[in-house]
Amino acid sequence: MEKQALQQLNQAVQTVFQQARQHVLTKMGEKLTVAEKTSRKDLVTNVDRSNELFLVQQLRQLDPQAHILAEEGLGDHVTSLAGHVWIVDPIDGTMNFVHQRNHFAIMAGYYVDGEPTLGYIYDVMGNRLYAGGPQVGVTVNGQPLAAPADLPLSDGLFGASAPLLIHNRFQMQAVVDASLGPRIMGSAGIQISQVLAGELVGYLSYLRPWDFAAGRVLAESLGLVVSQVDGTPVNMLSSGAVLVATKRAQRAILAIVTQTM
Ligand code: IPD
Ligand code: CA
Ligand code: CA
Ligand code: CA
DSSP: OOHHHHHHHHHHHHHHHHHHHHHHHHHHTSOOOEEEEEETTEEEEHHHHHHHHHHHHHHHHHOTTOEEEETTSOSOOOOOOSSEEEEEEEEEOHHHHHHTSOSOEEEEEEEETTEEEEEEEEETTTTEEEEEETTTEEEETTEEOOOOOOOOGGGSOEEOOHHHHHTTGGGHHHHHHHSSOEEOOSOHHHHHHHHHTTSOSEEEEEEOHHHHHHHHHHHHHTTOEEEETTSOOOOTTSOEEEEEEOHHHHHHHHHHHHHTO
């Protein structure tokens, strides 16, 4: 896509995200309807659905030819990354949304023929919108975001996921031990935004496409690396253990993880 068209789209999507945030804030003042999806630890609310519907409708208006893969199933049945594809997570961190009313994000990633093109992570309660992509740059609330320092694992905090750390999958305990310590937020979007901001040197979690579609675009735009846990490239249409990290931290993490693979 032409740079000018991308810049226009980037501005328009940021406006949609502001509206989506207002929608969520308004709905938070009303009674929530909470349902279990696959277990008591996997929730969905009326706001996940209504915000997804809002995002799908708005993104469709901005780019009618795009296909939309959305977590709660209100988008399209997407089986290919050919053409323009949006990958949407209407509320990332639903458990936090329900129990903390804090620490959750609205996210979308835009891929053109599989190429990471635009990404949006909106920390709703922190009111921080991370937006942009490789051609348009990355901003936070409209201000340019500088690339984080390429710190080694030993010099930074590590974003863990609770299940991987508790069950020591992928040598997670050794990875954390080699860092300055673990941090767990319960929202992939919030934790990836902390890697973008240089607050964490990496984040490893088992993720589905909508959990990391936005974060991948933003992270790669800032010189961070996104890969599967064995170092191979991620696939935006499948789930797996995904590592977002500085280049130096990635090297150390892969050395620990692949030792026992
Ligand atoms: C979840 C959160 C959580 C991660 C889970 C995701 P959701 O997203 O990002 O941090 O550990 O794997 O499913 O379901 O709240 O959008
Ligand atoms: Ca969910
Ligand atoms: Ca999610
Ligand atoms: Ca979600």
